[in-house]
Amino acid sequence: MIDVLYFAWVRERIGLPREQVQTQATTVAGLVDELRTREERYALAFSDLSSLRVAVDQELTDFDAPLAGAREVAFFPPMTGG
Amino acid sequence: MIDVLYFAWVRERIGLPREQVQTQATTVAGLVDELRTREERYALAFSDLSSLRVAVDQELTDFDAPLAGAREVAFFPPMTGG
């Protein structure tokens, strides 16, 4: 089980800020593929990966990143701080 | 008659902060030549023009600048503000 977190419009599209997910995926991209098949709102949120960023265990990474040992994966749009 | 002002170590070498000078010089360089002939302390202060800066009527300029109409000429080392 890993915690999956959503922020900003990803959170709005999926409709919740975090959930626990049972996954067989070995990479972030694999997890995304699993989520996409769940429901339309997931497919919509993950329709364009180039507009998304991902963090594994609170470190920014990319969609090829392995999930081995990961406790927390977060999906969000490009940051707009400052 | 023009006011001639000295700042920082130029003031210290010449021994006064300002004086009125009667001059026939038409350029700053001409004024410097006249001052140099006055006394040793002037010759010393003006011995290396590359280490000096000049302002005519409170505008930074160079030693070729004309003196026509000038009321105030100031000599000083490179600035070190900030």
Next chain:
Amino acid sequence: MRIVVQEQPFDLGAEVSAFAAGRHDLGAVVTFTGVVRDDPAKPLAQMMIEHYPGMTEKALEKIATEAQARWPLGDVLVIHRFGVLHPGEQIMMVATAARHRKDAFEAAEYLMDYLKSRAPFWKMEKGAAGEGWVAARSADEDALKRW
């Protein structure tokens, strides 16, 4: 180094005074302050800043640590707010102190460039015309290529 992520306003004047005080070996202090901007053509009622608690602090510390590794800095301060803000309010600030001004300026610009695109904050604007998430500017991503 001091990293602060908080909802409440901060006192810019007090922060700058405290940051600059007491260190006699540092000749140059640079600050950047980000303010909620209001466009008269598209009036803003409020800005809501979402963040990723836990990751935010880590990301800011990583950016500040990298700045300290690249420039000889005496001190670094980063403060960033989240929650609801209104036009004219201060969103965030960074401060850098160094012996020479070039280092303090460059480090502050570096902090801002990375904070913009690598710290997990997202801005939503609410106004008369509705609400919407602020889009990342490609100029902000491009700014990172400088370093």
Next chain:
Amino acid sequence: MRIVVQEQPFDLGAEVSAFAAGRHDLGAVVTFTGVVRDDPAKPLAQMMIEHYPGMTEKALEKIATEAQARWPLGDVLVIHRFGVLHPGEQIMMVATAARHRKDAFEAAEYLMDYLKSRAPFWKMEKGAAGEGWVAARSADEDALKRW
């Protein structure tokens, strides 16, 4: 634009707060503060700053006006002290406000580069080892080539 040349100390925190306040169209505020630095290897008792009354104000106004012509600035502030200062005291500050951070940063660096080499201030340091005028650094003159 506000240009201040004065002998007494200024309140950095109050100046920064006042400068940043009230303008809702400006998202970015940058400040630079110069502090009298003390080198432990060569302890400084005091710094004396001489200036050229009349020309100083004109030179600073000219530099600030040029900065406003080059960058879209909402406001510019320059404060510079003269007279006797001690280690840790603030010598001067500049502040710039703009819509975007790049303009505010560049304008502040421009102001500092020109102020260093084109505003008529001279520093004398007094310490245990005697007194002497601070020499201009060629790096400061070189910095102007950037603009």
